[in-house]
Amino acid sequence: MASFKKYRVGAKVGLADIDPGDERFLEDCESDSEQRLRLDALAESLDELQNLLHAEGKRKLLLVLQGMDTSGKDGTIRWVFSRTSPLGVRVAAFKAPSIEELAHDFLWRCHAVVPRSGEIAVWNRSHYEDVLVPVVEGWIDKAETQRRYAHINDFERLLTETGTVVLKCMLHIGADEQRERLQARIDEPAKNWKFAMGDLDARKKWGLYQRAYARALEATSTDAAPWYVVPANHKTHRNLMIAQLLVKTLKDMKLSVPPADPALRGLIVP
């Protein structure tokens, strides 16, 4: 299996170091059908591990998904969790904040939907939007951006120190790949509903977004809550890499079913 280290943001790895077209996690798995089988096997492992997480009933897992429009956040959730019961996986999608949300600090709406014990939460966009859009649009200055990075790190430390494993994945696509995907949403009538004119505005600021992402990732990739850059031009590569990362992470948690209860030995149900 390829190593995740090279994709983990840190002193030596930044967003710009990763090629969106990289297909390292497809190695030894050349045909489409092989890739599908491997993904399916990982999805089933994930289901088993989620059951153990639930049975243990103590710890939690938070998966944060970020990426430019069309980078495949929805698709990742659909395929990586294709075998997991909705009982144990809760998805939160963060849109432009509502008036009520804007009336609170930017972590308020996120805190409300952190995973509960035994649960996996998947965030489709997240609190990181608040160090991306406002930075690109110039609504906040450098000092405020730094303060927000610190708030984010503090918040994530709270989560990790209270039993939540935090994984953050940046779905990294290239500008050309995005053009093709947006164009498909325009050209295929049945996909029109997925397209919004605003998507083109964000695309115009591609470079600014990449820079804001690179800085945010660098400032908030910690030992406890690391960022991984996931090459995502190839959709199955993206899915396989994230599924493998999740399976590895859950295995490393050494989950197990609670021990037998001696008080139940010999009990007969009337």
Place this chain on the structure above:
Amino acid sequence: MASFKKYRVGAKVGLADIDPGDERFLEDCESDSEQRLRLDALAESLDELQNLLHAEGKRKLLLVLQGMDTSGKDGTIRWVFSRTSPLGVRVAAFKAPSIEELAHDFLWRCHAVVPRSGEIAVWNRSHYEDVLVPVVEGWIDKAETQRRYAHINDFERLLTETGTVVLKCMLHIGADEQRERLQARIDEPAKNWKFAMGDLDARKKWGLYQRAYARALEATSTDAAPWYVVPANHKTHRNLMIAQLLVKTLKDMKLSVPPADPALRGLIVP
């Protein structure tokens, strides 16, 4: 396909009329492997229909699951939604109410988790707990019980008149079947964590619970939000019947992808 009518609570059908061991929905599907294939096909149809519900983005579906301990609420969710993306299915499990929840009317915590547009919500237990436990324990009198039935019907009318299709399924098992399932949780050490001593207390009041269920179902099975009694001694029967009911219900909604947007014709992504 067997008809759902005979299982729909109304003037002619009550809880006592349905045999928990009934296997009508396994007809023409004798071997285990055939049953598994059929369930899998239904689960995939459900995924496609959920995608359409999401694409349409207007209506919602609420599935309420009730039943005695071990009746298979978790298992139903696991198998019926085994192919659906967690993006579009949100599960809420209602436990004994918290102090905060008790400080509000009994519908407050339910209203907070109704499905949003394009979503399926599945309730593992529900507002119906408040016309079961308190009735059996004698905490509320007949007049209050009747008031609660009316509150429930009003609440569900609000939901159905604002775009939510409401389906309610009572997972109906027999007392003997429950004994076996509880005993298995005691005898198998790896299942001990699923057992609570309180389960035996509720079991002692089996007859009272059946009566409270029968009355609640009768009082709240409306045209807009009907109750179905699902024979659930046979787990695959239970799953197949509920999956079929969901697929039929979603098909009857005549969902479709929003029409092509003429404004996008010929647009080229820069």
